[in-house]
Amino acid sequence: MPDRHREVKPKYTSERNIPGAFEGETVTRRRMMGLSVQAAGLATVAAFTLPALGFAIGPLFSREPFDWQPVGPPSDFPTDTYVVKIVTLVQGIGEAGKSIAYMRKRDPAIDTEPEDQYNKFVALSSRCMHLGCPVRYSAPAERFICPCHGGVYDFRGVPTGGPPVRPLDRFYTRLNPATGLVELGPRYSVNSELHRFSPRDPGEPLDGIGQYLYPKRFSTSVLPNS
Numbered sequence: 001m002p003d004r005h006r007e008v009k010p011k012y013t014s015e016r017n018i019p020g021a022f023e024g025e026t027v028t029r030r031r032m033m034g035l036s037v038q039a040a041g042l043a044t045v046a047a048f049t050l051p052a053l054g055f056a057i058g059p060l061f062s063r064e065p066f067d068w069q070p071v072g073p074p075s076d077f078p079t080d081t082y083v084v085k086i087v088t089l090v091q092g093i094g095e096a097g098k099s100i101a102y103m104r105k106r107d108p109a110i111d112t113e114p115e116d117q118y119n120k121f122v123a124l125s126s127r128c129m130h131l132g133c134p135v136r137y138s139a140p141a142e143r144f145i146c147p148c149h150g151g152v153y154d155f156r157g158v159p160t161g162g163p164p165v166r167p168l169d170r171f172y173t174r175l176n177p178a179t180g181l182v183e184l185g186p187r188y189s190v191n192s193e194l195h196r197f198s199p200r201d202p203g204e205p206l207d208g209i210g211q212y213l214y215p216k217r218f219s220t221s222v223l224p225n226s
């Protein structure tokens, strides 16, 4: 029910006996000034924060481009040890964008994860999954060793000692029928059962709740439709 005792304010400032009011004016000049100052303040804050925000979160939604990189003929790759191949991880920045991949031919006797067109050749990243130091393959021990904090990985890149939280990342590989060369694609991460996940950073586990605590980012490379 409407409140009959409530006083209805006149619409026009002149009817409210406000000194200096103009005829037909509905908002006082004091209030108008206040609203203008607030609007100017908001515009100034937006002018500073929106570009910074865009700069900060924009890269999260961009897709990293990648090229399939030829690394040699299939005969280059044995099944019982690794060969070193140089890969370009970031285009256009010269040597700083390059890294090492440890590669070999898939051996069904030990590579028990499901086979598909992208893992007929195994390519392991040399980046330790503790804090990112470069690991080194020791052929006599058939182990990858990290010199920084003693991380040890077995022949398949699965951690067997030290602080690394997940197996070494991998790269998609394929045999290009047009050139007859093995090619390296984008990096991906794996959990302890070698299931594929989009790339994560070192120190981010992918087993159990870890895969939800460290979800994939939009800024990772995607496989082309090939």
Ligand code: FES
Pocket: 128, 129, 130, 131, 132, 133, 146, 147, 148, 149, 150, 151, 162, 163, 164
């Ligand atoms: S960075 Fe490799 S064990 Fe710490």
